[in-house]
Amino acid sequence: MKGRNKDAASLPPVSGGAFWxxxxxxxxxxxxxxxxxxxxxxxxxxxxxxxxxxQQISAQWTWNGQAMDVDRYMEAARTSGVIVLKHGQVILERYNLGRTEKDIWLCNSVSKSVTSMLVGAAIQDGAIKSMDDLVTDYIHELKGSAYEGVTIRQLMTMTSGVKYSVEDDMDPRSDVYSLWYPVLESDVSPVVSYMRRMPRADQPGTKYNYSTADTHLAGILVSNAVGKLLSEYLSEKLWQPYGMEEDAVWTVDAAGYEHAGGGLAMSLRDLARFGQFMMEGGKAGGVQVLPPDWLAEATSAQVIFPSRSDRYDRIGYGYFWYISNDGYDHSGFAGQRILVYPNNKVVIAIHSAWLNENQLNRPEYVQMQKAFVEALHASAVAHR
Known part of the structure; x- marks a missing residue:
């Protein structure tokens, strides 16, 4: 099968995965x-x-004057898998690039929304008292840093105000890569070591600035609050009670903390199940895992984007979720997506491996995926 005959030792470090x-x-x-x-x-x-x-769906649409369907799109956009659920039933499921339904796939920044869910679970369990608690109450190593006075709510809406460069997945000098360089501090996450040295750029709560660092810190915060590994807590709160089909894996930093902002790998079906869990109100195994009022806040626009500032036409940002007029989603580098449309009872999950040698190609891939998702959603809504 294409792509399977590789030697893991020959690959560049995972932190340089954008350059594979x-x-x-x-x-x-x-x-x-x-x-x-x-x-x-x-x-x-x-x-x-x-x-x-x-009855299955078979989306068809026009892209740049060419007739497109699911198979043509998956080849053009190097999509390894797509699945669409409506009312919890599969109405489309396809695989590509030598992948099967059993294979897990790195979700990149889609991992952020799973981290969001774990914050809600910790609140439901009483391990975190409130979204207005201070970050430094749970990560003591950040006391005296620019995170002093920053709330969990501000951390999760990317409004911490701590200086962090605009993320450029193709620039090895970007903060998103510098975060993982080992810092010689025993038992301290490299992210904590790196970010506690950063100055304050804006007053907390005043400016949105997309930050994988803030998400990683949220994962450390949850782990400290519940006294468990993030992966263990995810298994306990969702993977086992909801009935995920495959084990997932979560990559870790030098101190053993999970990469909460981008290191989770799971099967495509389990990514769809995660979306279904969210749409069903955050219940697993008959137990309310997420506080209903918290879930409503998490999937509502806590930050409003300037008009047409988002490449997918989203209106704002919730708690590590992007918000649109008809639902919520998150995306990850190289074409990973999870989209939830509560009113239509539709979930779409996509895994990809976009070409990345030429950064200028990326906007075209984004717009092509946007058209693809719109066609899938329209076909799902029309499904009877």
Whole structure:
């Protein structure tokens, strides 16, 4: 199968995954557990069924004057898998690039929304008292830094105000890569070491600035609050009770903390199940995992974007979720997506390995995926 005959030892470091060539990217995203230090998110004994609907959808649309369908798109955009659920039933599921439904795939920044969910679970469990608690109450190493006075709410809406460069996945000098360089501080996450040296750029709560660092800190915060590994807590709160089908893996930093902003790898079906869990009100195994009022806040625009400032036409940002007029989503580098449309009871999950040698190609891929998602959503809404 294409992309499977690679040697994990020959790949560049995971922190440089944006610079993998196309074959390395396909192998690396699927076989991340062979490449990076990680913790396993263990599944349980039962599996949450995803029944296949009798009637399937077959989206068709026009892109740049050319007729497109799902298969043409998946080849053009190097998509390894796409699944669409409506009312919890599968109405489309396809795989590509030598991948099967059993393979996990690195979700990149889609991981941020799973971290968001774990913050809500910790609030429901009483381990975190309030979104207005201070970050430094849970990460003591940040006391005296620019995070002094920053609330969990501000951390999760990317309004911490701590200086952090605009993320450029193709620039090795960007903060998003510098975060992971080892800092010689025993048992301290490299992210904590790096970010506690950063100055304050804006008053907390006043300016949105997309920051993987803030998400990683949110993961450390949850782990400290619940006294467990983030991967262990995710298994306990979601993977086992909801019935995920495959073990997931979560890559870790030099201190053993999970990369909460981008290191989670799971199967495509389990990514869709996560979206379904959110749409069902945050319940797993008959237990309310997420506070309903918190869930409503998390998936509402806490930050409003300037008109047409977002490349996917989103209106704002919630708690590590992008917000649109008809739902919420998150995206990850190289074409990873999870989209939830509560009013239409539709979930769409996509895994990809976009070409990345030429950064100028990326806007075209984004717009192509936007058209793809719109066609999938329209077909799902029309499905009876």
């Amino acid at each position: 060539n196309p074959d390395e990217q396909v192998f690396g995203y699927r076989e991340i557990k062979k490449i990076a230090r990680h913790h396993v998110v263990q599944r349980g004994e039962h599996v949450h069924a995803l029944p296949v609907a009798v």
